[in-house]
Amino acid sequence: xxxxxxxxxxxxxxxxxxxxxxRLVAAYGWDDLLLAHLSCRVPGxxxxxxxxxxxxxxxxxxxxxxxxxxxxxxLLDSEYDISPEANVIHGALLTARADVNSVAHVHTIExxxxxxxxxxxxNISQQSxxxxxxxxxxxxxxxxLDPAEAPRIAADLGDARxxxxxxxxxxxxxxxxxxxxxxxxxxQRACEVQVxxxxxxxxxxxxxxxxxxxxxxxxxxxxxxxxxxxxxxxxLLRRLARTQPDYRD
Numbered sequence: 001x002x003x004x005x006x007x008x009x010x011x012x013x014x015x016x017x018x019x020x021x022x023r024l025v026a027a028y029g030w031d032d033l034l035l036a037h038l039s040c041r042v043p044g045x046x047x048x049x050x051x052x053x054x055x056x057x058x059x060x061x062x063x064x065x066x067x068x069x070x071x072x073x074x075l076l077d078s079e080y081d082i083s084p085e086a087n088v089i090h091g092a093l094l095t096a097r098a099d100v101n102s103v104a105h106v107h108t109i110e111x112x113x114x115x116x117x118x119x120x121x122x123n124i125s126q127q128s129x130x131x132x133x134x135x136x137x138x139x140x141x142x143x144x145l146d147p148a149e150a151p152r153i154a155a156d157l158g159d160a161r162x163x164x165x166x167x168x169x170x171x172x173x174x175x176x177x178x179x180x181x182x183x184x185x186x187x188q189r190a191c192e193v194q195v196x197x198x199x200x201x202x203x204x205x206x207x208x209x210x211x212x213x214x215x216x217x218x219x220x221x222x223x224x225x226x227x228x229x230x231x232x233x234x235x236l237l238r239r240l241a242r243t244q245p246d247y248r249d
Contacts, residue, residue, distance in 0.1 A: 052080030
């Protein structure tokens with residue numbers, strides 16, 4: 001029996017959205033062979049979806065995603081297993097944050113470069129300003145394989161939506177897959193801008209606290225944010241439907 005016939009309508013929609021997220025990460029060049037991972041909570045269940053360890057992001061489809069419990073144990077048959085480090089991050093954050101339904105973790109060049117700087121992300125761009133109001137850091141403890149690190153990752157994230165894992169990479173969360181993608185896009189773009197800006201010798205202009213407060217107040221009021229996110233995600237899904245329609249299979 002196909003996966004489609006084994007799951008609810010809500011889970012199938014979640015699978016299609018998460019598969020789309022994987023394809024977008026691959027298209028933007030944010031994947032890292034088999035070493036990054038994105039997840040989505042299964043609606044109404046104590047379970048989440050994540051990539052099968054062994055498939056490239058460009059190969060992932062709605063049907064191929066693993067369904068696991070919060071201990072990382074498979075709930076549906078698959079020839080693939082979960083990445084060794086994935087559940088330490090995703091299981092912990094989905095358990096700790098009831099408001100979070102999706103988590104993304106990547107090792108981009110620019111993200112890891114900023115994660116390796118003592119100062120971290122500098123407030124020098126519009127994207128960094130968007131991120132700055134909800135940004136956390138987690139110190140490097142080595143490859144994330146020890147379950148004992150999970151609660152420390154969750155504690156360091158707190159109620160933030162973006163996190164820089166020192167010497168490691170980037171992490172974002174959201175109530176939906178589209179929100180998690182948008183958060184990842186802004187955090188990654190902020191890192192890209194900073195790396196580019198710091199490549200020269202010219203002094204950088206930092207955004208003032210006054211402008212920061214004004215902008216954060218606008219975001220807190222929700223000025224156009226949700227509709228923009230929805231429109232963006234719908235547009236990206238249309239692009240994938242034209243170029244990679246098999247993600248929905």
